[in-house]
Amino acid sequence: MNGGGVRFRVDLAADRSSLQWGDVFTPARALAYDLIRGQDPELAEELHERGYAGSPLRPLGISAPQFRGAPKSRGVYATSADGSLWLGSPVPRVASALLAGIAGRQTLRWASLRLTLRGVQLEPTPDHQAGEAVFSTRTPVLLKWEDRYIHPDHPHFAERLSHNLRHKADLLGLPADNDVDVLSAGPPRKFLVQRAPRHGSTAEVHIRANPALLDAVYDWGLGLGTNQGFGWIR
Known part of the structure; x- marks a missing residue:
């Protein structure tokens, strides 16, 4: 927790052994807004309909659930009784609504999965006083160049990520200058969100x-689509 922002891990157990690939990211946004709606209906409506504080940006992040010890199954996303998902926001009002919303739940619904909560853990913010950080993502980073999704090996990837960071800084009233270097990337992946394709890669x-x-x-x-489960930082 830092400056009013919060990120936290939700440990959970799935009641089924797999999830359809089209459902890995699709439920993320609805779940986040549902948690907020239970605490702050006006905020949930604003985020869903317009963005935040006059900006189209939605200052919240959520990851798709990830599972440990899940045997790989061809054609489906394997789950287990040992999983986690993460949520967070740099905006105190959003962060507190997310945290209060999850505190009142014993189970979550993620498409066909019923997820039983096993615990919630706040995650401390690393020390960034040196003005630099290496971030590695759990979920693919979404960025666009000329209306097309691009991957970290694209010549404009670093510039588009820097541009996105400046927009986020402007919304939060923070100094926007930044410099980005891509260190490594995972393989290109395609996911569906409500049947619409999203192309991205994990990145460091x-x-x-x-x-x-x-x-x-x-x-x-x-990057883009953080309220849909993308770009979550380890």
């Missing part, structure tokens, strides 16, 4: 920026 990036912006990004995520 080095970012130089104001410490407060690095703190905020750690709670928010990298």
Whole structure:
């Protein structure tokens, strides 16, 4: 927790052994807004309909659930009784609504999965006072160039990520200057969100920026679609 922002891990157990690939990310946004709606209906409506504070950006992050010890199954996303998902926001009002919303739940619904909560753990913010950080993502980073999704090996990837960071800084009233270097990337992946394709890759990036912006990004995520489960930072 830092500057009013929060990120936290929700440990959970799935009641089934697999999930359809088309459902890995699709439920993320609805779940986040549902948690917020139970605490702050006006905020949930604003985020869903318009964005936040006059900006189209939604300052919240959520990951798709990830499972340990799940045997790989061809054609489906394997699950287990030992899983986690993560949520966070750099905005105190959003962060507190998410945390309060999850505190009142014993189970969550993720498409066909019933997820039983086993615990909630706040995650501390690393020390970013040096003005630089290496961020590695759990879920693919979404970025676009000329209306097409691009991967970390694209020549404009670092520039588009820097541009996205400046937009986030402007919304939060933070210094926007930053410098991005791509260190490594996972393989290109395609996922569906309500049957619409999303193309991205996990990435490891080095970012130089104001410490407060690095703190905020750690709670928010990298790139586009963070409220849909993408760009969540380890």
